[in-house]
Amino acid sequence: MSKIPLQFRHNGREVAIFVDGGTNLLVALRELIGDMTPKFGCGQGGCGACSVLIDGALHLSCLTLAETVAGRSVETLDGIKQGPQLHPLQRAFMENFAAQCGYCTPGMLMAAKALLDRNPQPSRAEVVEAISGNICRCTGYEPIINAVLAAASGGRASA
């Protein structure tokens, strides 16, 4: 049999699965682990709906060969809540009407988190750059950019 064992950290929890050769991380997360938060929008790297963090860095799960995350840490939208509390980015997206159909939202939030984790007070241009690999076809980018900026300044205010 050609199944390959694969073990990694998924939102802080050790998981072990068997994948077919060539399986991408998006399929592994959705179909084998059952984490439906990363979305399929293209399978080509073009939309960013499948964005996840691997060891804290933004990656496209559809273009990541599943085996390459062995022993590493994968974080998806499902892991960013703090207990029952929404992450400041999630709250800011809600308050700023930063989603319509919501399909890009998981990827947008992960791209935004990758930015804020490393740069808690980004400029507008840095926010634009950070979400430049994520396509939103409904909302328009203004509310999304505003939400990320609001989350950043909100974080500062409460810190």
Place this chain on the structure above:
Amino acid sequence: MLELRKDIFADERDDNLKEIGKGTQRQDMLGHVTGTSTYFDDHKLQGMLHMKVLRSQHAHARLRRIDTAEAERSQGVRRIIRGADVPRNLNTLLSLINFGKDDEPSLAVDKVRYKGEPIVAIVADSPREAHEAMAKVRVDYEPLPAVFDVEDALKPGAPVVNEVYPKNTFIYHDVYDHQKLRFGDADRALAGADHVLEQRYQMSPIEHAPTETNGSIAAPDTNGRYVVYTSTQALFFSLDTSAKILDVPSNTFHFVGGTVGGGFGGKVDTLTEPLCILGAMLTGRPVRYVLGREEEMQFGSPRGAERIYLKDGVMRDGRIIARKVRAYFDSGAYTRLSSYAVVKCVAHLPGPYTIPNVHGDVYCVFTNRTPATAMRGFGVTAMDFAIECQMDKLAHLVGMDPMEFRILNAYRDGDMKAHRREAKNCALIECVQVAAEKSKWTLREEFRRMSSRKDGGGGRAAIPATPGETRPRPTAPAQQRTAYDRSLAAPLNEPPREPPPPPPSPPQPAAPSHGATRFSSVFGTRRR
């Protein structure tokens, strides 16, 4: 930021409202930001199979032979579906309201009419195995001359795209090869105009490119029915279309939808459900059929391309006295919703302007391009683009400010529209005034004082003599008034009007006033 201009028409509105005018949270927002909103593809079903579809590589070709023997034997293949397996392999979307002839197969049988047209569907254990089997299907094409240009398609001797419509145009009411609008005598008016401007406008097809591609998952349910998770924007429309194609009663299906990853009109065509359900019926297993991004771009229907010719007559003082429109909607290889787009377009002519002589001819044309469909105001948007470009040019021609030019020609309450309906609740003048103010564009005082509520009606309410009319037209429109009309909402400012004169004997039998019939009033008589 959003700004509501409640000062305009304030007397026509009850502002004591709880929701309107206030920001309200979307009910699905929490699901969106937590990634828990459930889209069709978020269902993981035991033993799910995957469907991939072999598509035409040619824009127009005869299918001499389709050989699936080797593909049948390919590893992981559960079922290969061909046109002959589809119970009713010919459909047109609007047949659900008895409009148009069935013209489109689910899987091509003898001919392909656009690049990307489905030929064979493969159900396999994994997407990879479906792709491997697909490579083993042999299709023997005999390429045919193709036509991609709407006007070429109408020329004598043009390749026949779709044999159901041998003239390459949709046929309305079994007779008419286009939709007409006649109001006054445009040719005579053009002859007397100070300036005449004729221009050609061409729009490209536009892909909706929703972030979630079209797709569905169908599975045998516990009660002998099939549950179908779908990306559709039109749940019951897709359900009935699937029931028709699969020739089963519609209660065979339990469609689950609602959360759509972007649609914009591109998810009303029932592109995936019938084959997906058929796969589940033929294998007895859950089947998933999701378009890849390239498929979505090539095969997913776009907003249709339109070619529009406008010929306008304008007087030196800025009044438009005639507008002649000839337009061709590129429906692609099949009708889908383009026939309706044309009707909408003609109903929208000549744009929001009072023009006493209007002449429109709009065609729904078949070409060897991907079939077009609905997209945000389809039928109207492209025509508006052309009309508004034209308005700028006309303003330039007569040396008028383009905003003032629009205000001058805009509908006012009480004006007669080209469809012989009275214009009501007009607001274009106010919109232009606010746009000018916002963009710091100076309007002359006279134009700042103009209002949709002033100077309409009277001579502007007249229906001009229209050559070729067989029946004399009534002087007043026979139409209902509703409580939303401006004239009733402002009783203090205006004495109550006379009730409208009784309608002359209607040309068609009186129809009940539910939604379906109003829809049909657009199309004319219905069979049934």
Place this chain on the structure above:
Amino acid sequence: MPVIVKSFTNAGEAAAALSSEREARYLGGGTLVMRALNEGDISISTIVRATDAAMTRIDATGSRVTIGASVTFARILAERDLAFLHAPARSIGGPAVRNMGTVGGNLFAPIPYGDFTVALLALDATVAIQGSFGGRDMPLDEFLQARERQGGALVLSVSFPRIAGESFRYRKVARIQPKGGSVITLAAHLPVSSGRIAGARVALGSMAPVPTRARAVERALEGRALDAATIAAAAAAATEGTSPGDNALASAWYRREIVGVHLRRLLSGQE
């Protein structure tokens, strides 16, 4: 049949595996290989990976700069010594693509991609290849001309002479900002000695099937001061020897029309 994945910690073994099988494909960052798999490219039946640390090394200390094939654009952007390469690295994809895509993979990226390679070409880079017959170095120019026939060889690294950062210029023309496929890409290395350009190298992307040197432009620049007349002469020669194609981003005609304009801007230091 599922894809077979073969991983090696040693580049030599990976190279051997790669050259032993026609259907094997090396996986760098995977941004193009995984995309092909996702689209149903069944010609890829075996994937070869190498996790050799040597391939992720950056050596920017000596007179030659060496960048391992597995180095990502995000790593380049984090490297202060490679500041002159930040513009080309930043012009690629969005942040996720930069975290994943590698310098080695970029050498193989078809139009509209291959921006970093255009920069490397202007830097007179050499490619270190591990093939079935052992290792060898090859000028990038030559490598690209024979790229279709490089299947089976593993790129270990690229290297180029260390340069003074200000002599290097880069410009990518894209329809979508800040991310988008290249309409055309331009890079120039213009070392100046006593007021005159000596050793001009200009490279163009999307003006031929692979990134190419603009030799006519180089000749127009060589030995001259970078003044208006020189720039005009260089811009006039921009299309010489090019063979651009049509794609969804631009037509060949459009590329020919604009390449001189953008070369002029590049040379005169305009934004």
